[in-house]
Amino acid sequence: MSTEVTLLGVRHHGPGSARAVAAALEQLRPDAVLIEGPPEADQIIMLAGEKDMVPPVALLAHAVDDPAKAAFWPFAAFSPEWVAIRHAVEHEIPVRFIDLPAAQTFALAGSPGGVPGGTSPESDAESDAESDAESEAESEPPAVLDPIGALAEAAGHDDPERWWEDVIEHRVPGADALAPFAAVADAMAALREHSADNGGRAAGVGRRDELREAYMRQQIRAARRAGHTRIAVVCGAWHVPALRAMPTVAHDRALLAGLPKKVKTDITWVPWTHRRLSQHTGYGAGIDSPGWYHHLFTAGSEPVARWMTRVAELLRAEDHPVSSAHVIEAVRLADTLAVMRGRPLAGLTETLDAVRSVMCDGSDIALALVHERLVVGDALGEVPDAAPAVPLQRDLARLQRSLRLKPEAEERLLDLDLRNELDVSRSQLLHRLRLLGLDWGMPSRSAVNSTGTFRESWRLRWEPEFAVRIVEAAQWGTTVEEAATGKAVEAAAKTAELAELTGLVEHCLLAGLPTALPAVMRVLADRAALDTDVAHLADALPALVRALRYGDVRGTDSSALDGVARGLADRVCVGLPPACTGLDADGAATMRTRLDAVHAAVGLLEPAVRQKQRAAEVASEAEAEAEAEGGAGGPARPGEAESLAGRWAATLHSLTRREPSAGPATGVPGLLRGRAVRLLLDDGRFDSEEAGRRMGLVLSTANAPADAAGWVEGFLSGGGALLLHDARLLGLLDEWLSGVPGEVFVDVLPLLRRTFAELEAGVRRTVGERVAAGPLGAPTVAAAVATADIDHTRADAALPTLALLLGLPATGQAQAAPRIPRQSDRRAS
Amino acid sequence: MTTLASESPTPDGAAAEVLRRHAEDAFAAELAALAAQDDRPRPERWRLSPWAVATYLLGGELPDGTVISPKYIGPRRVVEVAVTTLATDRALLLLGVPGTAKTWVSEHLAAAISGDSTLLVQGTAGTPEEAVRYGWNYAQLLAQGPSRDALVPSPVMRAMADGKIARVEELTRIPADVQDSLITILSEKTLPIPELGAETQAVRGFNLIATANDRDRGVNDLSSALRRRFNTVVLPLPGSLEEEVDIVTRRVNQLGRSLDLPELPGGAEEIRRVVTVFRELRDGITADGRTKVKTPSGTLSTAEAISVVTNGLALAAHFGDGVLRAADVTTGIAGAVVRDPVADQAVWREYVEGVIRERDGWKDFYRAAREHSR
Secondary structure, X not given: OHHHEEEEEEOOOOHHHHHHHHHHHHHHOOOEEEEOOOHHHHHHHHHHHOOOOEOOEEEEEEEOXXXXXXXXXXXXXXXXXXXXXXXXXXXXXXXXXXXXOHHHHHHHHHOOOOXXXXXXXXXXXXXXXXXXXXXXHHOOHHHOOOXXXXXXXXXXXXXXXXXXXXXHHOOOOOOOOOHHHHHHHHXXXXXXXXXXXXXXXXXXXXXXXXXXXXXHHHHHHHHHHOOOOOEEEEEEHHHHHHHHHOOOHHXXXXXXXXXXXXXXXXXXXXXXXXXXXXXXXXXXHHHHOHHHHHHHHHHOOOHHHHHHHHHHHHHHHOOOOOOHHHHHHHXXXXXXXXXXXXXXXXXXXXXXXXXXXXXXXXXXXXXXXHHHHHHHOOOEOEOOOOOOOOHHHHHHHHHHHXXXXXOOOOOEEEEEEOOOHHHHHHHHHHHHHHHOOOOOEEEOOOOOOOOOOOEEEEEEOOOOOHHHHHHHHHHHOOOHHHHHHHHHHHHHHHOOOHHHHHHHHHHHHHOOOOOHHHHHHHHHHHHHHHOOOHHHHHHHHHHHHHHHHHHHHHOOOOHHHHHHHHHHHHHHHHHHHHHHOOOOHHHHHHHHHHHHHHXXXXXXXXXXXXXXXXXXXXXXXXXXXXXXXXXXXXXXXXXXXXXXXXXXXXXXXXXXXXXXXOOHHHOOOHHHHHHHHHHHHHOOOOOHHHHHHHHHHHHOOOOOHHHHHHHHHHHHOOOOHHHHHOHHHHHHHHHHHHHOOHHHHHHHHHHHHHHHHOOOHHHHHHHHHHHHHOOOOOHHHHHHHHHHHOOHHHHHHHHHHHHHHHOOOOOOOOOOXXXXXXXXXXXXX | OOOHHHOOOOOOHHHHHOOOXXXXXXXXXXXXXXXXXXXXXXXXXXXXXXXXXXXXXXXXXXXXXXXXXXOOOOOHHHHHHHHHHHHOOOEEEEEEOOOOOHHHHHHHHHHHHHOOOOOEEEOOOOOOHHHHOEEEOHHHXXXXXXXXXXXXXXXXXXXXXXXXXXXEEOHHHOOHHHHHHHHHHHHOOEEEEOOOOEEEEOOOOOEEEEEEEOOOOOOOOOOHHHHOOEEEEEOOOOOOHHHHHHHHHHHHHHHHHHOOOXXXXXXXXXXXXXXXXXHHHHHOEOOXXXXXXXXXXXXXXXXXXXXXXXXXXXXXXXXXXXXXXXXXXXXXXXXHHOOOOOHHHHHHHHHHHHHHOOOOOOHHHHHHHHHHHO
């Protein structure tokens, strides 16, 4: 009876196998075709005949209640299974999938003590759908067996993939199209026996395989009972011996009796890409090169010459001069290499070696392009509209229900309070959808005026075309979370701008995608490492630090983020001084904004450490001074150099010291130096005396007035009250200003005007009053006179009230030392 | 890679006076053994079949047990493509940074294929056209007028006439006009002699191996017409850390002996660190593959790593405490890395702060590097 069943053992996605299957089916003219695959798909298999159906496509099965439980069965044009399906559809022969139903595979994976194999699409795609002989063996940890490898080794080849290519894939079908299948079946039988000898049946084959094979046998029996007389079975070569043996029906029934209950499962066709064929399958060269395989399958005669012509076309399109002579030489070299290596036909390795040597001048960079565009390829499949809905759609509908967010075409506002869980989930959903390109919700300004970080406002409006976007997004995953994660990871890989990447990180945190974060952070770290532009780094840092704080609010783990932020800050520290050198006025102004932003960011990054340091500094002001004198780069104290704040301070120090020695191009502009001194002063790393000394140096006559004016602007920007509290500084400034020669004064006037215009009105007035009041040369004397004039008894009367206002213990011992308001204080408020 | 691993031919009494012997003499025994057992088809005027040439370069064991020492340690693909190129009568261009055994490979290829590695043109900025085509014996030219006898053939011309492999070293250093005189030779396989109204046509077996350095700037780039005549093979830097550490260690030992430096402890650890730093900066990624780093403008070849370590040994022996320490090598490393005082300095400091600082057990190295990079 078994003569009417022909078993065609194939390698999944092997173009040689596909050609052989086509020839075999042509010769056999079967009246039924059975294919290894999920039987749920029988109802939609006829869609494969539609003209809108363009491979690569995949069957996607998923559990209805849990779309994350899903498996893919990809088919490319060169997949033997696809060839068999098309043959059956074209000849109007019944075609059926005979593997274990996906419904039971999911149940198996879910049951305790069940069969190894994950539930994510990736792992399922590998261990289940892609059940190539090799990867199947891999899903059985106890006896890792590589059947093709073992065969290749027996044949004396060290590379199994190449051996298989030489022996099977590159073979042109001979007179008897069935002969090679018999040979492969025999080889596999020998291998299975061998492995059974070595570790018993269980170790060699595995329970999952036993179940699947039993099920397949049952299906073959059923087909026979249905009256088909010439049945062709297309399955992985590894299964052929088991399907050939045909034990008793009772044996298989007993095996299958243990199967768990089916999970409710839906199945549909989804578009696939060559790139995903190469990513998600676990077996080496076979699928590393879908583009090459597609070419081999479709090219017909002279595959190498045609391939080289395509390579030449691609390189020419990229402005790489390649002539026909190059193509000829490349083909010759590839063919000769194949002879030299003893291969029947130039394979991918030979053609790529030849392309590299002849067309790419030995460079791997141009070759990478060839690999990306041709060897893998950009092919994208299409699926007819009749295909059932994708699981992502279902997942979204489920979320919309559970989060009570109805899609409405009318615009409405939604205020979310992130302190309650429902709103957090809503916010995450909206953020995830935005990542997927579904702008259902757009962030908007809150109608309630509030600055709290826990409030988020959205404008919701559902557009009909979102349905299409969902289908597009289906390739990223089966649930919203999974799809958003996949999309974010891919977006990260494509993004070139550092600031965009940090934005993406922020987005990932907002959308609550912890699994995407590591991958995005990796890309971010890489880009940051290679970015030579400190400006980019400095721009990226604040967003990152902001994201870090957000992470805290939302309770996400952000330790990785912290690491990258610190790395970024380190790079900024190293690169900033050279980047600040020789800037013109505009450049200096933008750089000042960055300086402030980075300063704030560094402060936020290490609040705890900084606090401690400030305490230490108060204790040893002298040491700070020593450091200020002793020079920046060096670790004045060992602990200092280790902390980020310390290194940032060192960078600021080195900025202050880089005075232009000969012309503005040789040093850091005064604006930035003044700013750096001010930031150090605000942080308590300089005392006012030191700042005064520096100001005196800068304002001395030896310096160019324009530079000095810039210095003053940088120093005073963002708060001029300083001048009121330290009369010495004002005195210095006044003295310098009076000394500026007339013609130079006209030059620096705009700068000075701008500087003082930015001061607070009150400060400006008071400064003016002080200057108008008389000489500022001897402020201390004036102060002393003032002290002498005070009527102590009358002053004492005011003290208790003052103490009450300041919240001091009412002892009357209020401290009178003036405290310079620091910018950080203002920030903190 | 490369050169140093196998420079150990057995000294052969008689000819031992020369400082360095040609490859075909030094490895005459291996070549003879290969030729005797080579039953594969040989291209015309080749001493060995392409398979045997590949075996000669990559090493192996012959059926009769003769062991062929490996001349080139590196990817098999490189040698296979090179030999195949020569067999397809396309010229071969070996590219690579200094110290990747380009010359070494070309010499051995010529020795194995033609049994003669001496048909050599050394490319310099002053290489004249006569060195590539032919010159004249002026005494004869004046006495007898232009004739074949008065003609002095170049190595390339001799190779064409005899069907052998000619070698051109440092092709990109040769002025462009002289380079281009190779075009006719490579495409028409003929060398016209207009003075005599004659030509020399290449016989089968003739081919040309050129080497060029792809890292140098300010050299004469090949015209695309000439470039098209070559198949290019890039010789890579050592593939793994272990391989490179091995090469550096061997070479440092040899150099140390010849400089009469005492054997110092602590060397192995520092060599590993030097090679690690060189590789990481060269590859632009840390050894664990986790972090990317910027690449400085210098070559950072194995040869430079060797000189850094040798230098450090000398420092430690003469001025240090007799143990090779981090401080002895960091100066040299910084010198090798920082070629451009602004850009490279930033790269180096970033590397020190970003990578070395956090590495376990590298504290001393970090301190020393920091000290020197101020």
